[in-house]
Amino acid sequence: MKKLLILSCIVSFATFFAQKSENYLQVGYASVCCGTPSEKPVMDYLNSFKKKNKVSTLEILKQSGLGREGEYNLYIGTDRLSGTQKTNLMKGLKTVIDAQNNSRKKESDGMVNFNGSETIKKADLSRARNLTVYKK
Numbered sequence: 001m002k003k004l005l006i007l008s009c010i011v012s013f014a015t016f017f018a019q020k021s022e023n024y025l026q027v028g029y030a031s032v033c034c035g036t037p038s039e040k041p042v043m044d045y046l047n048s049f050k051k052k053n054k055v056s057t058l059e060i061l062k063q064s065g066l067g068r069e070g071e072y073n074l075y076i077g078t079d080r081l082s083g084t085q086k087t088n089l090m091k092g093l094k095t096v097i098d099a100q101n102n103s104r105k106k107e108s109d110g111m112v113n114f115n116g117s118e119t120i121k122k123a124d125l126s127r128a129r130n131l132t133v134y135k136k
Contacts, residue, residue: 024125030111035110
């Protein structure tokens with residue numbers, strides 16, 4: 001009986017702390033004619049943000065197959081961040097994305113879309129197709 005109780009406590013504890021984010025920021029990659037822009041500037045920023053703010057992990061999901069030229073969205077979980085960290089993350093993402101969009105070739109390079117005031121809920125993502133955990 002004790003073993004069963006201990007086992008159920010361990011499973012409950014692990015399940016509680018393994019909960020995923022409920023709120024996400026959306027970064028969209030759109031194409032104009034020749035494919036989507038690189039995700040490298042955004043991913044470099046996220047990696048530096050994690051190091052600078054001592055965040056162990058950021059939950060990042062990728063939704064692919066949104067268009068014929070490889071359009072996709074990245075969703076960044078924000079529930080494990082403090083209010084200040086979340087604000088800094090949004091400001092930094094906006095800066096990086098604006099710089100990337102301003103340096104693109106307007107006739108051929110795609111756009112990166114980001115709206116920091118828009119939060120995507122987990123319930124919305126549960127209905128999304130082609131959603132995977134981002135690994136790179």
